[in-house]
Amino acid sequence: MEYDVRTLDPNDPETPAPLLRGYLEAVNRGFHLVRADSRGEDVWLRDVRGNSARLHGAWLPAGSFGESPVPVATVTSWDGELNTGAEVIDLHMISDVTVAPSSRRQGLARRLLSADLTAAAAAGKSVAALTVSEGGIYRRFGFGPATQVSKVEVDVTRRFAFDDFSSFGRTVVLEPAELGDVPSRVFAQWHATHRGSISRPAGYSSFTHGGWDWSDQAPSKKMRAVVHLDDADEPHGYALYEHGGWGDDHTVKVRDLASVSTEGELALWDFLAGIDLTDRVTATVRPDHPLAWALTDPRCVSAKGPSDHIWVRILDVPAALAARPWSADGEVVLGVVDALGLAEGRWAVSVRDGRATVTPSDAAPQVSLDVSTLGSLYLGVVTVDTLVAVGRVRGDADALHTWAAMSDGGPVPYSLTSF
Structure with missing residues (x-):
């Protein structure tokens, strides 16, 4: 047809x-x-x-x-x-x-x-990205999982207590519609400083202000908001949450949480744990979330995951690799296979002082991979050695060692944005 x-x-x-x-x-x-x-x-x-x-x-x-x-x-x-x-x-x-x-x-x-x-x-x-509902589909289009999330359930009964952390500033409970530009301001600061962060589409404004919940196809009626203010009384972070209700479901579900600092994020968790008639708090967090490490009893935090979140597709190898950070000096000829032909080729990658110069090469590849694997390596969610071990990256031992030293390292990538 x-x-x-x-x-x-x-x-x-x-x-x-x-x-x-x-x-x-x-x-x-x-x-x-x-x-x-x-x-x-x-x-x-x-x-x-x-x-x-x-x-x-x-x-x-x-x-x-x-x-x-x-x-x-x-x-x-x-x-x-x-x-x-x-x-x-x-x-x-x-x-x-x-x-x-x-x-x-x-x-x-x-x-x-x-x-x-x-x-x-x-x-x-130079780069494309999406989130997926089925994990087995998008490698064939050149996408590879590039950031991860974990889902946590936190026991906030009497077991919940911070070890050395003390909250600072103050919190204010608001209706989501009263948040004004707080979500966009806080997110902009977070986005500028976190590897793997993706800008938020226009629809996030409707969501963060309670105007629309796409799952319910209606304005949100249960979601509440809290703003954390620093010692200068400036917005430092915010959270959107829903409570399970007066009955037996004493669960707070975090819908969105962002802070400009780790300490501010812990301050928001301190607030959430103190909500009346609450036994547990659930949330989606980054894989290296600090909460468990801040608690006297880390077993208050039960985690499921990590699982894939953002999938990345490289479209322009020289431009994409030149724009990411690198951990060691070195030179490698990289061979990339791409069924769509967009990133196909052999590329001389030369790294000096944390930045790369990438040019086409006629030399035989020293390290070979497909474009979906390059997408997974791009933000550092997985190491070269791991992908060598499972057969996704191939090459001679010396070149693989150099590529790993160049490519690996840096903070764990994470995105607060889903789309």
Whole structure:
């Protein structure tokens, strides 16, 4: 079947409204969400327009049975930023990858994703990223898991006590709608200083202010907010949370938490642990989260994970590698295999004083890998030796040792942003 493949521009007044509503319906259907009402449509349109998003889709051809404004496949992309640990670079962000069950295994996801990635590379983007609902799909498109998260459940009954840490400043409980620019200000400071951080799409404003919860397809009615102020009474961090209720579920679920310092993050945990009628607090945190180390009884913290979070795809090897930090001087000829051809080649990587110069090379590769593996190595979530051991990185022993010394090291990458 010849599908009608096109890209919608939500900011173009000539884009038919039924096609935009149909696109949203396809996304909600793909992620098993309830159908959006007019409020949900308005929120979604505001978000995709705020991102200047590109809405790629495939529709059944005109005149065929089942033809409608609802596409059978979608891929959404927009421009963002990534903190590589050395600098903040432009990032190609991808989301809403769906294919209707009736149109699977017809190459639609590959067609839409390949075209989108090729266009991003042509536009000068060096790195793309997405989050995934199924882990077995995206290596074939060149993506590799590049940051991780852990899910924790914290016992905040009488066992919960800090060892040496003492909270500072003060906290103020607010309605999310009263937060003003606190979430954006705190996140901007955090983003500028954390390797692996990704800028937040426009939709985060609706979420952090309680205006819309995409899971419920309605404004949030349970979420509360707390702001932590430092000793100068300036916003130092914030948390959004929901309590299980007056009944038996004495659980606080953290929906979002950010602070400009580790001490500020612990101060927010101190507040959350002290909420009345609360036995446990659950949250998604970075794998090297400090809470357990700050407690007298570290077994108060039960962790599940780490598991993959952000997946990275290298589009331009020289530009991407030049923008990340390096740990040791050295030279290696790197061979990259890429089924889409975007990053394919042999590259001479020369590192001096923590920065790399990368040029095309005619020499035989000393270290070889595929582009998805390079994506996993890019932010340092895994070591070269680990990927050598599992067969994802190959080469002669001396070159592998040099590549590991050059590539590994630095802080654990983490992103507060999901998309």
